[in-house]
Amino acid sequence: MTPGMPIAKTSGTTTPWQVMLTVLFTAIVAMLLTGHNLNRIVPYAEWAMALGPGSGDTAREVLFRYAALPRIAMALLCGAGLALSGTIFQQTLRNPLAEATTLGVSAGAQTGLLVALLWAPGLLAYGQAIPALLGGTLATIAVFAIARGLSAAPLTLIMAGLIVNLTLATLCAVFVLFYPEQAEDLSQWQTGRLEQNGWAQVGSLAPWLLAAFAAAFLLFRSLALLDIGDDRGRALGLNLSLVRPAALLVSIALAGSIVASAGIIGFVGLCVPAAARLLGARRLIDRMIWTPLLGATLLWLTDQLVQVIDTGGQFPTGIFTALLGAPVLLLLLPRLRPAGPPVRATPTHRRRLPAPRFWLLAALACLVLLVMVSLGLGRDDGGWFWAGIADADLVQRWRIPRVVAALSAGILLGLAGTFMQKMTGNPMASPEVLGVSSGAMLGAILMVSLVGSVTAASLILAGTLGATASFLLILLLGWRSGFSPERMILGGVALGTIASAIAGLMIARGGPERGLLLTWMSGSTYRVTMADAQTAAVIAAGSVAIAPFFARWLEILPLGEHHARALGIRVGLARCAIIALSAVMTASATLIVGPSSFIGLLAPHMVRMIGFQRPVAQLLGAALAGGLIMVAADWAGRMLLFPWQIPAGLLATLVGAPCFLVLIRWNR
């Protein structure tokens, strides 16, 4: 059941008994656990005294009043806030997957807080909510700009959110690495922790929650009208251009202030509204009342459970919700049918280049020139210089592997992106949505946390194993649904969210593992050896050679499953082959430039907008464009802050994303 369903079908239910009973049951269990936990601080018999007016003298009474009780209040506030924020997001965007973490709001808030801490620490003295709100808003704007407007189809928006999330995670990793002496403070928002030392946090969060509830109920009539569709809503006097931004701002403010006071608590905003819907809260009024209540009691229960299990108090509650929520999300997947009409792959514009062959050759010439510059032109203490004969050895050892690796990764991601976009018929599909990069990341994390110290070779092995495992999982998931693109993308998003939550735990815990993980996540060509570069080059060359054989499938699949069958295509087989090839290409690229890469999205788009429409031309064009961008980013990353280096993947994203947006505007 989705918020996009017409009212007529959902108004059958009257009182949502199931959800009421669940809330009650959760609250009772939470209360029992709370009693158990509080009893350890102050025995039952003395509670009345501890709460009384004259108390607060003994240390235990202080703990009771100023740590245990505000922690419960904080759990209730955060749970209710996240659930309400998720409900409003989902209603406003008519998207069952929209919430603070999937839309990049939480990551944006976190980035805003890191930026404030590093460059304007004075700002934090006025309250942490402001930088969090700014960051969250900017991230949301970026997601919508990438997904082109508020009415984007649900999956498109989620994919844009995934890309923004990955980029911000990389950016935060680089902040922590660039300022190692402030690493402790920088990682405090990485995972959600509810420990309190007084009522101050509760006091500053409660007004936000109250204001958000008030605003949500003021907007209630307009939000309810969204159920009947934009056109009919407009006919009834709904001002969409006002209601949507206002409602979004309310949800962003809620999520942002929660990140500022407790850190990122994943999955609550996604799972609780879904659970409430499944438990019978279907009408908007029911969802707006019962979802926050369910969120509050569930987070309260979870937080008390954490305290029972981990009496040492070292395990963040946010990780626990993610670990609990991830399987729930996977279970919910089959029930979550995204609303909205399918998106056509090819926009209406008919620009087509007259002579693609000429332009491809021109791009190839540019690439050769760029490769020569990036190999030859360098910097040292004195300034810029061209490498001479004497430098041949240095160039061969330090520049060639990186340039070759960047080139290969760019080509691979360009090809994989084109494959994914053509196959899913969705212009926002990028190789990351396969979940292969997340699988590689999980493999690497597992390796680092089990072994402690690792070598480059063992990390690549672990990454490959993780990527293979996630690829098999995706194939299994796809097999049952005939490789339906939607199911694949949802699985990829779920995997990505789990991976980033676990990575967050590792980063927040500190210890030797943090540096290892962060360097790998930052995604540069730094550690590439000549052997790695050669392997990548061989895979890239092989992929370029194979790709044209997929041309017919790629031409026909975007027309839709029905047409494809009519034209004699075995759709399942075609999709399976395309996914397999894309997964191999993405995995090899990920192992070189890390899990964040905008290139797989950007390169295919660029060449299509320039006018390469036919599959073969677009494939070759995207490969060339991906190579050009990555080589340029790698070179610029080595030169800009010399002797410091900016990871190529990050630089490509930071420069590529605005270019992408300009390109979209220019193309309209």
Added chain:
Amino acid sequence: MWHAPPLNLTRRQLLLGAAAALTTPIPAAAATLGKAAAGGIVAIDWAAAETLLALGICPIGIADLGGFLRSFPGTLSACSIADLGSTWEPNLELIDRMGPALIYISPWNALAQAAVEDIAPVRISPIYAGKGRPLETARSFAEQIHSDFPQASDPGALAALENRHDRLRGVCAETREQPVLIVNLHGSGRFANVYGGSSMAGNVLEHIGMQNAWTERTNGFGFARIGIERLVEIKAASIVVIDQGEQTARALRILDASAIWKAVPVVRSGKTHLSPPLSIFGGLATAVNFAEWLVGALGRDG
């Protein structure tokens, strides 16, 4: 070109090195250095850099030089040192151009080890490699450096440092204000890192004969991240707050208004001590300075 037996340079490496010395131009940074013999040491690891400087040896380059000088405010020296880029991705081409004879890396640089070994022999700075005895390791590491570079290092420096170290052994055993809890406050005022027995700070406590109040689980560096409210229950007679500059100042400002902080028994009895600014990941010099300050601050209580 410097070379010494303990490094086990093979003949092939020496020949390659000589060939490289002939073909590559002499780097400007190395040429300006007086002591050509020790001129070729590069420190990507900060604890190694501190130890080198403490022994009077000038490294030609240190990774993240700005961050190093901020974290080790006492180590300013007359050496001319080049910045090598970040500690996690030092600029390998630049290092190669400098033609170092030896490179110190951190255990967490292990991913780049193979590449760095292409430039020059590599030593992994052992202090925080997870053996759990940072102070002992820091001492033997300093001795190792001294014996690797007998001419380059200041002859009295190591002996003086070790003397100070040895004189501190067990001097606080009789002090009444035990056990001691060593904390590093997070800027938010809600969390703190507490240092267990396998951390450098914990080792220092043990060395001067004091008990550590934190005996629970820690991470690979020997510390645990806990909520401030847990300080209330920890049985400690005094708390040492490690000064991390602005972050610590911010935390203390927030905590001054916190009921929990005021309820911590040690805070109530005024037995909290703010250390001088010092790095968490320092070498022998940092450890000895910290130990001497601890004896001065806590010994007086007894």
